[in-house]
Amino acid sequence: MRPFLAAVFSAALAFSTVACNAQITHAPLPAAKLDDSLAAKPGRATAVFAGGCFWGTQAVFEHVKGVIKVTAGYAGGSASTATYSQVTTETTNHAESVEIVYDPSKLTFGQLLRVFFTVHDPTTLNRQGNDVGTSYRSAVFYTSPEQFKLAKAYIEQLAAAKSWPSKIVTEVTPLKGFYAGEDYHQDYALKNPNNPYILVCDRPKIATLKADYPELYVAYKGE
Template identity: 65%
Template sequence: MGVDAARKEPIPAPVVDEPHGAKQETAVFAGGCFWGVQTTFEHMKGVVDATAGYSGGSAETATYGQVSSETTGHAESVKVVFDPAKISYGTMLRVFFSVVHDPTQLNRQGPDVGTSYRSVIFYTSPEQEKIAKAYIAQLDAAKVFPRPIVTEVVPLKAFYDAEEYHQDYAEKNPENPYIQICDVPKVKALKEQFPELFKDYTGRK
């Protein structure tokens, strides 16, 4: 996503959400290049771990070179392990739609074009499916965005970790022009719009 990555104000909170739970949950999101998606979630309190990877295709085609061919069915995705006692799934969706990406862009995010950059919520439970679909309907009904949301809501069949050099790419390469233009604004917007959720993050230990 480009310089207009983040909205100036957060979108409304979801009406339908989950109660606080005691066990860790896993959520998988796709919203453009996984570098920016990963680093944004890693800066959120309640997130235990975020891993860049691929979802939507087969294990045999889950490599960066093959996914980049736009023929494998994969989307660049991020698997987020979170503590629902500290952050709800609905709150994560709110951040996903507010600062992580533009959910009205079909098969692209800013300068990145192709189905591997499409917007997808891969749900891991019936509850996540219900919350995600209800939230999209809520936002569309309120006309929060100038265009309809095109985010897919589909069950997670598999997640394949991306190559190690993609993990924490934004933290490892802070001066990269792409990171500066596309991803730093997302983390900045998270800190400004959701200060109660923001935490410092410097990379995996």
């Protein structure tokens, strides 16, 4: 997945920093014009996003107020191929993804989209920084017609606002199944805060969330 960073961290640090941090240098993105916040009742709703390595994506959304649980896993392929060893072959059509369970009375799907498009680069096809392959593609796996409408509308809104210098290539596709990743991938950034990849690529994403959207940020206990 990312072994070269651990093996040759000192040699690759400068390049890796540029590649990982390039996607979080823009100004805060606009709020979604269309949103599902009206008449939202307490309970649980689910969103599934793919935005590169699921370590960092999971870590970011675990810092968002109103999120109940985030699971790192796979979406886009079949259950029979939803294992890390198979997904890394780039032949399964799976993307490293996160399943976000949240309280819709405290957090809207539109707010989740805003964070999602802030902390990854939606303009690079099948790639995030040094991570290359279809498993690192940008995707919104929608679970309802409302999520589809909101995702498509927000992408159009970002394009009209020229929030990104290049065309957004994020897929908006129906969720056929989400498959939780292996135990050792869960909460990886929290459990391995000094891992070179986490320090270089993922901690800056959390810092961006905190700086750009302080009203949405919540710290881990002990942070």
